[in-house]
Amino acid sequence: MSKSKLIASCVLGCVGLIMGGALFVSGSAEIANASANINANVNVNSSVGAVADTSASPLTNSTAMKAQPANQTPVFETVMASKSSPAMKDTGKVTLKTAKDLGLPRIGMVIDPERTAIVITDPQNDFLSPDGVAWGVVGESVTENKTVENLEKLFGVGKEMNIPVFVSPHYYFPHDHKWRFEGSLETLMHKIHMFDRKGELSVAGFEGSGADWLEQYKPYIMGDNVIVTSPHKVYGPETNDLVLQLRKRGIGKVVLAGMSANLCTESHMRELVEQGFQVTVAMDATAGAKTPAGDGYQAALANFHYIASAVVSTDAAVAGLRKAFAQKMESH
Secondary structure, three states: OOHHHHHHHHHHHHHHHHHHHHHHHHHHHHHHHHHHHHHHHHHHHHHOOOOOOOOOOOOOEEHHHOOOOOOOOOOOEEEEOOOOOOOOOOOOEEEEOOOOOOOOOOOOEEEOOOOEEEEEEOOEHHHHOOOOOOHHHHHHHHHHHOHHHHHHHHHHHHHHHOOOEEEEOEOEOHHHHHOOOOOHHHHHHHHOOOOEOOEOOEOOOOOOOOOOEOHHHHHHHOOOOEEEOOOEOOOOHHHOOHHHHHHHOOOOEEEEEEOOHHHHHHHHHHHHHHOOOEEEEEOOOOOOOEEOOEEHHHHHHHHHHHHOOEEEOHHHHHHHHHHHHHHHHHHO
16 A cells, blocks of 8 residues: 555544544433433422323323422322324323322322222211210211211212212121120120121111111112122121122222221221222221220221222312213213
């Protein structure tokens, strides 16, 4: 190779290196800028307490991304899917989500009107009436939470929007008093004749008794949208047909409420979760006993947060249910 060709070759090589370096720097700058923008967005959203569905695509337009106070979320969230996203054709999904950040994932529960029901445990006089045998220990909590009023709100939206409502009652018949062993509260309930009935095929003395429904709930419970299951015997639905009735109607999601918080309500939540249902608890449509052993409601509230998909106020549950089922009616 001649000296002139060698020099020309070196010059071209240096030019190539310079151009390549420039392209690399330019590309790195664009990547850095994009990364900075993403981080800025994340920081802005997290600083204002925004709540987002982490499974949503970047094209999703969600009201959940609107700024909210750090300790509060919307009553419910409506996720609007982009029409250009082939994987997300549904729009207007309503999600019930825990309001406060308690250091746990707030996954929420999307209300699917075809698969969602309300479940209410023990809406009976012995728990909810001042004349009931348990009022002395549960009355303060029932009053504080406005449990009676909040349960009526759930019955009301069920009737208004034709939402399936499953009532899981608690009854004791004469043969139940012949059990050979019991836990402490079973012993107490039998001793004070809580939820007693004359017999499984008899309604003698039932009207107005402690086992009867609270009077203001009776018009709702007589409605066509309400299913009264067979009675549970201890605390959970393992001893009645609630799960069967839910499955036979294609229900997979439940808004749970009723009495009492750390006993029948919590036991129903646990078993429904174990059986593959998604559960949201209406936290002020329940209450618990206050005794020297502890505050039953507060004990249950902690476990609701640990186990349920969402723990929400009754007002949030009612608003979300009404919106979701209204969308179903409009679509038909």
